[in-house]
Every structure is written in C-alpha cells, then in structure tokens.
Amino acid sequence: xxxxxxxxxxxxxxLIVYLILGTLPARSRAVQERMIEMGLDSMxxxxxxxxxxxxxxxxxxxxxxxxxxVTARQRDWNRxxxxxxxxxxxxxxxxxxxxxxxxxxxxxxxxxxxxxxSALELSGPMALGxxxxxxxxxxxxxxxxxSRRITARQKEIQKxxxxxxxxxxxxxxxGLGLNQALVRVAAEMRHVSMLMTTELSTxxxxxxxxxxxxxxxxxxxxxxxxxxxxxxxxxxxxxERFGTSIANALRVHSxxxxxxxxxxxxxxxxxxxxxxxxxxxxxxxPALFVVVLGPAMIQIFVTFxxxx
Numbered sequence: 001x002x003x004x005x006x007x008x009x010x011x012x013x014x015l016i017v018y019l020i021l022g023t024l025p026a027r028s029r030a031v032q033e034r035m036i037e038m039g040l041d042s043m044x045x046x047x048x049x050x051x052x053x054x055x056x057x058x059x060x061x062x063x064x065x066x067x068x069x070v071t072a073r074q075r076d077w078n079r080x081x082x083x084x085x086x087x088x089x090x091x092x093x094x095x096x097x098x099x100x101x102x103x104x105x106x107x108x109x110x111x112x113x114x115x116x117x118s119a120l121e122l123s124g125p126m127a128l129g130x131x132x133x134x135x136x137x138x139x140x141x142x143x144x145x146x147s148r149r150i151t152a153r154q155k156e157i158q159k160x161x162x163x164x165x166x167x168x169x170x171x172x173x174x175g176l177g178l179n180q181a182l183v184r185v186a187a188e189m190r191h192v193s194m195l196m197t198t199e200l201s202t203x204x205x206x207x208x209x210x211x212x213x214x215x216x217x218x219x220x221x222x223x224x225x226x227x228x229x230x231x232x233x234x235x236x237x238x239x240e241r242f243g244t245s246i247a248n249a250l251r252v253h254s255x256x257x258x259x260x261x262x263x264x265x266x267x268x269x270x271x272x273x274x275x276x277x278x279x280x281x282x283x284x285x286p287a288l289f290v291v292v293l294g295p296a297m298i299q300i301f302v303t304f305x306x307x308x
Contacts, residue, residue: 077095080095080098080099082225083147084098084146086153086223086224086225087150087153089146098146102142102143105141105142106136107138108138109134109137110131113127113130113133114127114128116130117129117130117131153224154225154226156193157196157199157226157229158228158229159193159261160192161196161228162258162261163189163192164185164189164192164196165250165254166254167185168182168250169247169251169254171184171185172247172250173247178246179204179207182200182204182207183204185200199224200220202223203220217236217237220233221233235249236249
C-alpha cells in the first residue's frame with residue numbers, strides 16, 4: 001500500500017514536471033547561437049535536440065489548443081496578460097499556453113488525487129474531495145510560479161534602478177542627450193543587472209524604430225510594473241513638457257531613490273528581530289535547554305532514584 005501511494009505521488013509529480021519542462025525550449029537562443037559560432041553545436045546530439053524540440057512543439061500545441069478554447073470566451077484577459085508580461089512571458093501565445101498549463105496541471109493532479117484516495121481505501125466522497133483538493137493545487141501552481149517570477153524580476157529592477165539613475169545623471173551632465181544617455185546606461189548596466197539592460201535596450205530599440213520617447217518609456221514602465229520606474233518615467237515626461245532642466249530633475253530624483261533604498265534596507269534590518277523570534281523559540285532555545293539543563297536534570301533524577 002505504501003509503495004502504491006509513493007508510486008502515485010511520484011508519477012503525478014513527474015508528469016507535472018514534464019508538463020512544465022516540456023513547454024521550455026531545449027536551450028536558450030543566445031547559448032545556441034554562441035555554440036554554432038564556436039562550432040560546438042554538433043556535440044550536443046542533433047537528433048536528441050530535434051526529438052525534444054518535436055515533443056515540446058506537440059505539447060505546446062496541445063496546451064495552446066486548450067488555452068484557445070478557454071480564451072474564446074467573452075472575458076477580459078487583460079489582467080492575466082499584464083501579469084504574464086510582468087513575469088517576462090511576452091510571446092503572443094503566452095496567455096493560451098498559461099491557461100492550458102493550468103487546466104492540464106489541474107486535470108492530472110485531480111486524477112492522481114482520486115487514485116491516491118482509492119489506494120488509501122477512502123470512501124467515494126473522500127476520494128473525490130482529495131481529487132478536488134489536488135485539482136485546486138494544480139490550478140494555482142502555475143499562478144504561483146508566475147507570482148514568484150514577477151516578484152523576483154521587480155526586486156531586481158528595483159535594486160538596480162538607483163545605480164542606473166546615477167549613471168544616467170552622470171551621462172546627462174557630461175553633455176549626452178537623453179537618448180544617447182539611455183543607450184550608454186543600458187550598455188554599462190549589463191555588469192549589474194542583465195534584466196535592467198534588457199528593458200532599457202528594448203526601449204532604445206523602440207525609440208530607434210520611430211516610437212516617441214515618452215511612449216517608449218511608458219511602455220517600459222508598464223512592462224515591468226515597478227512603481228519606482230513608473231515615477232521616474234513620469235518625472236522625465238513632465239520635465240520635458242515643462243521645459244525645465246533634465247539634469248537637475250534627474251539629480252533630485254536620484255537623491256530620492258538613494259534615500260528610498262536606504263530606508264528599505266533599514267526596514268529590512270528592523271524586521272530581522274521579529275523574524276528571528278520563531279527560529280530562536282523553536283530551534284535554538286530547545287537545544288540550549290537540553291545542553292544547559294540536561295546534565296542537571298540527569299543528576300536530579302539519579303539523586304532521587306538513590307533516595308528511593
């Protein structure tokens with residue numbers, strides 16, 4: 001019975017992992033192009049790569065089909081689309097793939113939840129309830145992954161933004177135009193945050209393609225969803241409209257960003273005392289009590305035992 005339960009859980013986990021990993025490319029395009037340039041692409045096994053690419057394509061087609069049936073309903077999918085964009089999933093079929101993955105994970109976990117309930121010899125309603133709970137978990141697993149990715153990306157951008165703004169101030173005060181300064185900052189920030197470099201480079205390409213700079217910067221703020229970046233873009237747009245000095249405005253905003261970063265660090269340091277209460281109470285103090293009071297308690301028991 002235990003082996004059947006373990007096999008069911010392992011099979012369900014394996015199918016979920018395969019479902020998620022099957023939607024990912026075999027390797028990143030940058031790595032693939034670099035290996036082709038170096039002549040090392042054949043070392044990875046072209047047949048295996050093509051086979052995996054075909055399997056990934058078929059799985060993506062299946063998930064896209066399920067997602068298209070869902071998105072065909074008259075609903076507003078803008079909120080989910082915005083979350084996927086914030087997470088970095090910006091290809092046109094990201095919404096259909098995401099919805100298909102949610103339904104696929106929910107269905108697989110529901111089936112194995114019912115099988116697990118049958119293996120545990122639960123009653124019919126209990127087995128169905130376990131399957132429903134497993135489907136609920138599978139439904140929210142992709143959303144949880146998207147939320148984690150959004151949080152990680154926004155934290156990275158928020159952490160790198162003050163440094164990027166300092167570089168922008170230096171470039172503008174050195175005599176560069178704002179467009180050239182953005183290009184320079186994008187090139188220099190690759191040593192600090194590749195995500196920040198990617199976002200700035202995307203905006204620079206949009207400006208070169210003919211998009212107005214104000215619109216390109218607003219699009220960057222919408223893509224990331226970072227409040228500090230949105231306030232910076234708003235400040236730049238208002239400064240240009242009112243004709244004030246962009247260098248002075250950037251310097252004042254840079255001072256504000258550094259102050260915010262210091263305040264965030266102080267807030268995180270102040271929270272550490274509260275966060276350490278539970279590890280101290282449940283992990284460290286019991287061990288200290290055993291080490292300090294253990295010999296004394298043993299001696300007390302031995303003494304009372306001799307008296308009896």
